Amino acid sequence: MPEIGQNKVISPNEHCLVTMPSGSLRIVQLKPGGTINLGKFGHFLVDGTFGYAYGQAFEIVADKKVSPIKHLLVDLEDSNDGTPIPELKSSANNKDLTDIGQKIQKLTTQDIENMKKDGEGNQVARQIIEKMIQSHEAFEKKTVFSQEKYLTRKQKKFARRFQIDSLSSSALLNYYYREKDPQRVLDLSEETLGLMMSHANIMPGGNYLALDETGGLLIYALLERMQGLGSIIWLHENDQPNTWVLKQAGYTDVELDKMLRPISFLDFFEPDEDTGKVFKFTDQEVEEMPPQRRSMYAKRLAKAEKLRQTVEMVANHDLDAVVSISTLNPATLIPRVLEALAGSRPVVAYHQYKEMLIELDHVLQKDKRVIMTNISETKVRRYQTVPGKLHPLMTSRAGGGYVFHGLRVLPVEGVQAVGRGKKRKSDESAAS
Known part of the structure; x- marks a missing residue:
């Protein structure tokens, strides 16, 4: 029997759980040669995920191929596996920060849509996030913690990454x-x-x-x-x-x-005497049956025998x-x-x-x-x-x-409780 989630690797034709950057989940079947659609997070070829351990995160690259990565989301300090971040300063607190929407973010929705059309894979997400940070006039006024929250929020929205977990x-x-x-x-x-x-x-x-x-x-x-x-x-x-x-x-x-x-x-x-029983044909009659009917008859016999054994297990009171x-x-x-x-x-x-x-x-x-x-x-x-x-x-x-x-528990019938003899001792003391 399969030991779900214990030293297993991603294998063909298995059902698995896909976690997307936004935290939403999706159950998919990994059919060899197939393509999985993750909506706005892109498409990926299934064959590139085989052989990796469950829990592995992937990044969608060009031509719907995937590349293994360390984490589904990254922070500002992760320079090897994260979104390129320009050298920016941070504020000690948010007292000078005024969030007035489009007035501080110069990158428009149309610009983002155009960038999505011009590229593919997670490289587009990196470019969008980098451009949004560079175009954000108040990003330097945020604290480091606020900057990380901003980066994480944008990754959950644009990053074309996913993680495959076993379907326990x-x-x-x-x-x-x-x-x-x-x-x-x-x-x-x-x-x-x-x-x-x-x-x-x-x-x-x-x-x-x-x-x-x-x-x-x-x-x-x-x-x-x-x-x-x-x-x-x-x-x-x-x-x-x-x-x-x-x-x-x-x-x-x-x-x-x-x-x-x-x-x-x-x-x-x-249950009655007929439970688990089925009409049995002679060996000659079975041989004369068409192959399909013979197979159905064999399955019916096996099912009846299994039911009979199950009824016996219940009757033995030993579950x-x-x-x-x-x-x-x-x-x-x-x-x-x-x-x-x-x-x-x-x-x-x-x-x-x-x-x-x-x-x-x-x-x-x-x-x-x-x-x-x-x-x-x-x-x-x-x-x-x-x-x-x-x-x-x-x-x-x-x-x-x-x-x-x-x-x-199994109560014992006919048992009567016996006292500790207090009444007998009191009677003996009264007689003396």
Whole structure:
């Protein structure tokens, strides 16, 4: 199984995450001989990125070719890898600085557009930024920190650079949580997903029951931690589970078939004698089948046998954890899947709204099959730093959801509590 993000290099036909100077993200597939369009940041030929480690930054040069660079953005002190900056002085403070827009910036929008048409690659961006600095009458009145902020802002707007990162489960989650539609991943944040993996004690060789309504994102995170060892029983409510995330994960069909065991609610909760069975033809009838029908029949037999084995695993009550990300009411769902768990195994459930998990907590406290229940919420606050200064970003996304976790136990029936003998001692002292 692929170890996402660990000593991997950029390879053909893989999905990856492209970070642009503005900070925006884009998921692309690196097809050999292809060209990737990054909008205003230019186009680049895919073949020039192969063989470099993930996390490598590139600069677009002439003829859509790329050249590796140290960083996606540079500062004023970086003379080898940055935009050429003329020898300019700086001010100790900004008290003499008056920002009056076009009156201090002589370079017009039309001039910038003409420069874009006359050149190509990141060389155009360098020329534009250098020209803007030279044409800025108040640039010398800025402090060094203000000059760096100005340079960074212009690089984010004009630099034709990008960075390629591996598409891990965390990167994919951040892409949808911050860039696209958080509701598509049920408002799940990266730190909340990490908390769930920790509470569920996911490790190689385990057998886990998962309920995933994020298109396979939870399954992807489980696969990363399991490293090709163990199995995942994927409980779903449709004929087939939604697997749009796994199509970008880099796993082959053989690897997924080895690890995943999809099962519907009906087969999980109400299995019968016919579950996992299929009508079998004789060997002669199979030989007489057309090749396509014979192949379909073999797949049907393999699927039925896998379902039968999955039902047996559930009936053995020996799974290592239950991990749920679902819109269904956990108070009615989680108690019904507890019997599949072995003793001293974690139960972890995620929901967007804590009220649903509070109801689950009340139900399980009366159930006596789960102890040490807890509902938690985690937040990671992003900070920006400059030398001698540290403060959080002014804006951040709310949400992230809530996590319930508890420990499955096996209550012993017919046990009566016995006191410590205080009553007997008091009776003996009274008799004496």
